[in-house]
Amino acid sequence: MAMSTWTDERIEELKRLWSESLTGSEIAKRLGLKDRNAVMGKIHRLGLARKNFATEVQAPANDSKPAEPEEPLHPILLLKEWSCRFPVGDPLGREFRFCCAKRQPGLPYCEAHARIAYTPMERSARAARR
DNA sequence: CCCTGATTCGC
DNA sequence: GCGAATCAGG
Numbered sequence: 249m250a251m252s253t254w255t256d257e258r259i260e261e262l263k264r265l266w267s268e269s270l271t272g273s274e275i276a277k278r279l280g281l282k283d284r285n286a287v288m289g290k291i292h293r294l295g296l297a298r299k300n301f302a303t304e305v306q307a308p309a310n311d312s313k314p315a316e317p318e319e320p321l322h323p324i325l326l327l328k329e330w331s332c333r334f335p336v337g338d339p340l341g342r343e344f345r346f347c348c349a350k351r352q353p354g355l356p357y358c359e360a361h362a363r364i365a366y367t368p369m370e371r372s373a374r375a376a377r378r
Numbered sequence: 379c380c381c382t383g384a385t386t387c388g389c
Numbered sequence: 390g391c392g393a394a395t396c397a398g399g
Binding site: 292 | 379380381382383384385
Binding site: 253254281282283285286287288289290293358359360361363364 | 390391392393394398399
C-alpha cells in the first residue's frame with residue numbers, strides 16, 4: 249500500500265493535531281512521517297495558515313503578552329506560570345521587565361531565550377574545563 | 379546548533 | 390499534489 253499518501257483520514261488527523269497547536273515536527277512523528285516537510289507542505293496546500301504573523305509562531309495566541317509595556321509595571325505581577333523569565337532591560341532601571349512569552353515546559357524561558365541563555369554558558373563551561 | 383512555520387520548486 | 394530543500398526568524 250502507498251504509505252505516503254494523504255487519505256481523508258490522515259488529512260483529518262492532520263487538521264486535528266494542527267488545530268491543537270502541535271508543531272509540525274510533533275505531527276510528523278505521530279503520523280509516522282520522516283520530518284515536518286510533508287506536514288507543513290500539506291498545511292500550506294490546504295490553505296491552513298496557523299498565524300499570518302510571518303514565522304514567529306512560538307506562542308499560541310495568549311491573552312496577555314506584554315512585549316513592550318507602555319509604562320514600567322511591577323514585573324513580578326506580570327509573571328504567570330507560563331511566562332518566560334528572561335530579563336529584559338536594566339534590572340535596576342525603571343523599564344526592566346521579563347519576556348513573559350509562553351515558556352517552554354520544563355524551562356524557565358521561551359524557546360528563543362532558552363537558546364540564547366544557555367548556549368554561551370555551555371561554550372564557556374566547555375572552554376574552561378578543557 | 380537547536381528549533382519553529384513559510385515558501386519554493388523539481389518531480 | 391507531493392515533499393525535499395530552502396528561506397526567514399527565534
